[in-house]
Amino acid sequence: QVQLVESGGGVVQPGRSLRLSCAASGFTFTNFGMHWVRQAPGKGLECVAFIWYDGSNEYYADSVKGRFTISRDNSKNTLYLQMNSLRAEDTAVYYCARSPNGGNYLDFWGQGTLIAVSS
Amino acid sequence: EIVMTQSPATLSVSPGERATLSCRASQSVSGHLAWYQQKSGQAPRLLIYGSSTRATGIPARFSGSGSGTEFTLTISSLQSEDFAVYYCQQYNDWPPWTFGQGTKVEIK
Numbered sequence: 645q646v647q648l649v650e651s652g653g654g655v656v657q658p659g660r661s662l663r664l665s666c667a668a669s670g671f672t673f674t675n676f677g678m679h680w681v682r683q684a685p686g687k688g689l690e691c692v693a694f695i696w697y698d699g700s701n702e703y704y705a706d707s708v709k710g711r712f713t714i715s716r717d718n719s720k721n722t723l724y725l726q727m728n729s730l731r732a733e734d735t736a737v738y739y740c741a742r743s744p745n746g747g748n749y750l751d752f753w754g755q756g757t758l759i760a761v762s763s
Numbered sequence: 764e765i766v767m768t769q770s771p772a773t774l775s776v777s778p779g780e781r782a783t784l785s786c787r788a789s790q791s792v793s794g795h796l797a798w799y800q801q802k803s804g805q806a807p808r809l810l811i812y813g814s815s816t817r818a819t820g821i822p823a824r825f826s827g828s829g830s831g832t833e834f835t836l837t838i839s840s841l842q843s844e845d846f847a848v849y850y851c852q853q854y855n856d857w858p859p860w861t862f863g864q865g866t867k868v869e870i871k
Binding site for chain 1: 795797799805806807808809812818850852854857858859860861862863864865
């Protein structure tokens, strides 16, 4: 069955870095674009980064541009999000999600991992 | 950036009743509109894409309609498991992909 399993979350001080991973299984990873979507406590959904199926293009929300980097290793069926210069407002549950046919709707989501940025 | 606006913010419905949720785009998104359901403490789940196509495994009581800037999600007869927050999302003009702020469907 399709699975997306995020890891790497935790509590981190402002200004520090963290790397999230998303392990994919149960489907052909290279057929899908991949998103990172975050949800601050009690708030809505925000797409923060997207990477094309082959890693050839990346897109970032203005709120994270220059600080976050999305990448993927198709040989390991794994998606990453490198987060630098973390701020309190980056506190959220981070979900990875797949997107068929390029940048479309998000048809399957992982269970999420919580990042808390606090001193 | 396309702004998505959902209404109402909260909808109180009795089990078995019909629920109608609205989503408006600040400019046309054609039919490139998806709906998601999020239960408390869970990840979102895709319900509808292409404005009206149900995702795999989604019950027929969920239906979507609309095009351009006005969209509707209808739940024909609410079941206990349908009480959740629902989000619309446009994917016509990206980046960014944008979501509405959500409609909470609660038990009346």
